[in-house]
Every structure is written in structure tokens, then in C-alpha cells.
Amino acid sequence: DAMVIQNPRYQVTQFGKPVTLSCSQTLNHNVMYWYQQKSSQAPKLLFHYYDKDFNNEADTPDNFQSRRPNTSFCFLDIRSPGLGDAAMYLCATSTGQGGETQYFGPGTRLLVL
Amino acid sequence: AQSVTQLGSHVSVSEGALVLLRCNYSSSVPPYLFWYVQYPNQGLQLLLKYTTGATLVKGINGFEAEFKKSETSFHLTKPSAHMSDAAEYFCAVSEGGYNKLIFGAGTRLAVHP
Numbered sequence: 001d002a003m004v005i006q007n008p009r010y011q012v013t014q015f016g017k018p019v020t021l022s023c024s025q026t027l028n029h030n031v032m033y034w035y036q037q038k039s040s041q042a043p044k045l046l047f048h049y050y051d052k053d054f055n056n057e058a059d060t061p062d063n064f065q066s067r068r069p070n071t072s073f074c075f076l077d078i079r080s081p082g083l084g085d086a087a088m089y090l091c092a093t094s095t096g097q098g099g100e101t102q103y104f105g106p107g108t109r110l111l112v113l
Numbered sequence: 114a115q116s117v118t119q120l121g122s123h124v125s126v127s128e129g130a131l132v133l134l135r136c137n138y139s140s141s142v143p144p145y146l147f148w149y150v151q152y153p154n155q156g157l158q159l160l161l162k163y164t165t166g167a168t169l170v171k172g173i174n175g176f177e178a179e180f181k182k183s184e185t186s187f188h189l190t191k192p193s194a195h196m197s198d199a200a201e202y203f204c205a206v207s208e209g210g211y212n213k214l215i216f217g218a219g220t221r222l223a224v225h226p
Contacts, residue, residue, distance in 0.1 A: 004156070031211050042203060042216035043157070050211055090156055096211045099145035099164035104156035 004105035021076040023091030031096040032074040037088040119217035132191040136204035145207035146187045
């Protein structure tokens with residue numbers, strides 16, 4: 001049973017055209033995270049929500065925004081995608097307590113033309 | 114700040130041979146440590162984790178890891194490699210509030226007949 005769902009699995013957009021990636025969870029976890037993973041690299045945390053509290057990483061570009069309308073859903077908005085934003089975007093959830101497992105979705109691979 | 118170092122970006126073993134993937138961490142507090150596996154074009158799946166208690170941790174798919182505080186290590190092992198073990202492996206440490214993960218650079222494991 002899928003616990004963290006990401007749609008779409010593959011997304012193609014044009015340079016500068018806004019794009020939204022979606023994540024939903026059935027675990028009822030307080031925390032949702034968005035990671036960017038470029039080819040052959042480790043996932044890099046962009047930001048996370050604890051309930052409705054948004055926490056941005058210091059080096060996340062302003063081009064990346066996020067929304068969490070309710071516990072189950074979280075969106076990643078890229079306002080003006082550049083070629084360098086082509087990557088796998090991973091959503092994860094956890095209770096937020098230290099040592100608890102983060103559960104990852106299958107990812108959305110973004111291609112920017 | 115905490116950090117994770119994975120020695121060897123690529124490891125190649127024969128089917129049936131011992132798998133050893135190395136991970137060293139730096140942390141000023143007792144760490145929570147994780148190993149995740151990633152298959153091509155998929156999200157990350159937890160293999161095992163260390164929080165407290167027994168330092169030898171057993172995970173899924175026959176993998177285990179031993180937390181050695183004196184060596185600041187958390188190496189991943191499997192006695193006998195299978196072709197299906199070919200994947201990318203990430204070691205991670207949990208940092209601060211909200212259970213944020215700091216990942217190592219990853220080790221790509223190849224298994225040949």
C-alpha cells in the first residue's frame with residue numbers, strides 16, 4: 001500500500017514555465033519534506049513543513065516555493081524553472097521525532113527543455 | 114554541524130561475496146544513523162537504523178550494520194551479495210529538530226556474476 005504518493009512521476013516543462021509537483025501521504029505524519037536530487041548525488045533538503053509551519057533551508061533558491069493546504073498534501077512550486085533545476089524531486093514524511101524513519105515517495109523526475 | 118562520509122563512490126562485488134559499504138559520521142551528540150537504498154528512478158527505502166540500544170542492527174534483505182562510537186562508524190554489511198542488491202546506498206545522520214537527515218554522497222553497488 002502506497003504511503004507517500006508523488007504525481008506525476010515524470011514531468012516535462014519549458015524553460016521559465018511554472019510547474020507544480022504534488023505529494024500526498026496516508027501516514028498522518030506531522031512533517032513533510034522536499035528534497036532535490038541531481039544525477040549521481042545525494043538528496044538535498046529544500047524545505048520542510050511541521051504541520052503548517054514552513055521551514056526553508058538557508059541555501060534554497062527563492063525560485064522554489066511550497067504549499068501545504070492540509071496534513072495529507074504538500075506541493076512544490078518552481079516559479080521559473082531553469083535548466084539547472086532538472087532533477088529528481090523527492091517527498092518524504094516523518095513524525096518529526098529524532099530517530100524516526102523518514103518515508104519517501106517514488107519521486108518526480110523533472111525535465112526542463 | 115553533523116556530517117557523513119561514505120568511502121568509495123563505487124563498489125563492485127561478485128555474486129555471493131561479502132558486501133561492505135563504509136560510513137563515518139561526525140556528531141557532537143549521540144547520533145541517530147540510517148542506511149537507505151535507492152533503486153534506479155525510485156525513492157529511498159530504509160534498510161536499517163540505529164537509535165539507541167544494541168549496536169549491531171539488523172535490517173531488511175539480509176543487511177546489517179554496527180555502530181562503533183569509538184570509530185565514529187556505521188558500516189553496512191551483507192554476508193552474501195545477490196544480483197538484486199545492485200543499487201545506490203546512502204548513509205545518513207539525523208540532525209536537530211524535525212528529524213532532518215544529512216546524507217552521505219552515496220555508494221553505488223554493482224554485483225556481477
